[in-house]
Amino acid sequence: MSYKPLDSKVEIPALEREVQRFWEETDAYRRRVEIQEGEDRPHWSFIDGPITANNPMGVHHAWGRTYKDLFARYRFMRGYEVRNQNGFDCQGLWVEVEVEKELGFESKLDIEAYGLADFVKKCKQRVLKYSAIQTEQSIRLGMWTDWNDPEELRKLAEALETPLEETTYVGSRGPVTGTAEWLVGNLGMPELGGSYYTLSDENNYMIWAALKSCHKRGWIYNGADAMPWCPRCSTGISQHEIVTEGYRELTHTSVYVLFRLRDREGSLLIWTTTPWTLTSNVAAAVHPDLTYVKVKYRDEVLYLSKGALKSAIQDQKNVEVLGELSGAEMDGWRYSGPFDELPLIEEMGVPEAHRVILWDEVGEEEGTGIVHIAPGAGKEDLMLGKQYGLPAPAPLDDFGVIIDGFGWLSGVHVYDSAEPIFEDLRKKDLLYRTQRYTHRYPVCWRCGSELVFRHVSEWFIDMGEKLDKPLEEVTGEEKERNLRYQIMDSANEVEWIPEFGLKRELD
Ligand SMILES: [Zn+2]
Known part of the structure; x- marks a missing residue:
């Protein structure tokens, strides 16, 4: 050999x-x-x-x-x-x-x-x-x-x-x-x-x-939703697209802002990383069970959560705590928003709608324990707005430009809006301080532009309600009305390798 x-x-x-x-x-x-x-x-x-x-x-x-x-x-x-x-x-x-x-x-x-x-x-x-x-x-x-x-x-x-x-x-x-x-x-x-x-x-x-078949069953509808939006592509981005590859570590200038209380002395101190949404603020959410403090800081009386006090106000020497209260006690307090003078905001009855609302999702790990809510510019915001029957001014057009009715801000692109907004808040004596803030922020997976949340009218396919029972127990009629179950049913016919493939697909 x-x-x-x-x-x-x-x-x-x-x-x-x-x-x-x-x-x-x-x-x-x-x-x-x-x-x-x-x-x-x-x-x-x-x-x-x-x-x-x-x-x-x-x-x-x-x-x-x-x-x-x-x-x-x-x-x-x-x-x-x-x-x-x-x-x-x-x-x-x-x-x-x-x-x-x-x-x-x-x-x-x-x-x-x-x-x-x-x-x-x-x-x-x-x-x-x-x-x-x-x-x-x-x-x-x-x-x-x-x-x-x-x-x-x-x-x-x-x-x-x-x-x-x-x-x-x-x-x-x-x-x-x-x-x-x-x-x-x-x-x-x-x-x-x-x-x-x-x-x-x-x-x-x-x-x-396939669309025709959905239409025939009445599953296609025109609805309103707050969705992530790319101003450059001028299109909505699905939540799924963001989850898979849509986040980047970005640094923005966040801002601490005063919302002046109407029926008592002092102001709510709120914090946001998206200053443009302040133009459309409608409510301020607190957690009912968190402890909030009333403090005197220099010439201002401020309300914020106890746990956020040290990070929000760094100059602790000049802080005097005047009292403590629970979030639930603040429910319904009225305040004036930072942009109540803008024509569309007035027209939509936003100034009268401003109030403190309760929300279980409020935390105090960052910010002030008081979350500013703009139903026309955020997903949870819209959900809360619907729950409390609040107006939902939506400030941006398809290209991310602030629409008519926002006074001096109309025509400003959202990407260029932070500085003029800070300047205006400073003039009004409502800006406490700005802070550079690095966070994971959603971007467009196609072009890399930063996304914004827009309240938009879009076409949707109704998947039907989520029925909490296993597929075998869903009746024929329920299945007929429910696209989610029809998809599951047909996916069930497939031989999944590995077997947990279908479960993974549905989760
Ligand atoms: Zn894009």
């Missing part, structure tokens, strides 16, 4: 290229497909969770795709007939934001001025360009599947300049002739072969069909 000497220096990329060449020369993938055709093998189907075709592939994509490829190869080697289709995610802001950057746009208005049809065309062309690049990268990675010819994808991107002219596309199952628009809309279909594209006509029709 003899062994070939093994070089101690292995050049891995060269080795990979050599293997790749061997696969190409022997047409290995095609032969694998041929081998499994016409034989009575068990079926194994894999549909790729698509990669967004907006940029070249990243290392993290390569990692996941390697595993996917591994599973398909393993099943084939175990004698299965493997249906394995790669996919490209083509829609939404991931692609749009990149095209906006390419064209030098700053907001949605630029898209409208450019023309929606032309913008959509640019998005499709970008998808074709980067799906070609990602295809090449995936082939280089060693993935085996039915790939589109990258050059054909590039030609199709060019042909899309005149979308209604006929052209021929050489798909993995032979040449197909049609208008460029039709060909793009049918990528991934059996006659064209190759990867599936979420911009396909079939997928778009399925989405519309």
